[in-house]
Amino acid sequence: MTVQQVIHELKKTGKYLMEYGLAWGNAGNISARIDDQSYVITASGTFLGELADDDFVVCSLHEEAAGAGPKKPSKETPMHRAIYESRPEIQAVLHASPFYSTLAACSSLEIPADWFVETMYYLERIERVPYRHPGSRELGEAVREKAKRANILLLENHGVLVYDVSIREARMALQTLEMACSMLITAKQANVPIRSLPPQVVEDFLANAGYKPRRSWHT
Template sequence: MDKAQPLIEAGRYMLSNHLAWGTSGNISMRLDTENMLITASGTFMGNLSPEDFVEYDIHSGENRGFKKPSKETPMHSEIYKRRSDIGAILHSSPFYTTLIACSKEPILSNLFIETMYYLEYVAYVDYFHPGTPELAEAVSKQSSNANIVIMRNHGATVFDDTLNDALMRLETLEMACRMIIMAKSAGIELSEIPAHVRRSFLEESRYKTRKKMNYLD
């Protein structure tokens, strides 16, 4: 199987499930301690092919491929440098997540099982133009203490050990944002799970091994 195949399938899944649209967004996967595979600039997420990826040296900046790597490559590489546990990164602008990113509405993590786990560590950064060193620095810095970074007026970047876990994290984020917005528009008051119950779930339920943060600056 071509090494790009998991990312090709991830892009197709993201587009089919409204987690991405058009050429908005970029995805990558760590190949080894030195290299990552990332989408090329301007690629359509739902119709990726092996030629739409660039192999990039995380440390030297050397790239191997026929196309130009995504303009957000510096952001991806800096996250991989800071977080040796991270195996995949998804940057996208799903509708409800982006709506929240364009507002002051908080993202609630105490709503249901998946939000308690996948949304435990969410950070925010102010708006910076896409592809700029300032955006890469801001997001990578927050990646030291979060697994999701909301970029104001832009979208979100999520990362995890595996591509499937990163997809689940992104899908849970979009689901929670949709619930928050729809509840607010319908006048429904959401009931959050108490903090002590959340702690018990994360530490004792055996749902998944809690991904504790060990990469604080």
């Protein structure tokens, strides 16, 4: 896609996240790869629900000083850059703080990947990233360390980072994560036991169901 096409899709995504309770206020930032040299990310302090064309900054993957132009890129650029550098197939990165997912990130809850079709695929691997200050080089490096192990990272006491092979898939993964966390917490409150699928059923689904191509993990 061209830069303008990428920006158009990210604008729709920001609005989507707000409409479906996956983002709030000016918390969160989203980006998408343009090519193997650069990516587009929301500017610092933007409101995801009302993004304009000039609320984005083009950043290089090969320069420490990211971005150029009148607006500064999101301070969370180190996280996004770490993902794109570590995972060449990744096309979009969403950082947000949905209520239930963030609650899980601020706790020791284990997120289920064996409840239903979408959790089996989108939540197959989740990793936790210990707290580092938002926007710091340390957080970027902590994300880089976990980037190849999962497509969903719980940023402890911060929020979540979701990345996938397209903007649409990343959006679906984020919504699936929030739904699973909501179900998990609601079930615990109501003392409703939820049956998990057996490991062999999950493996058979991922290998043979043809729901989506199975992910190729780097580790």
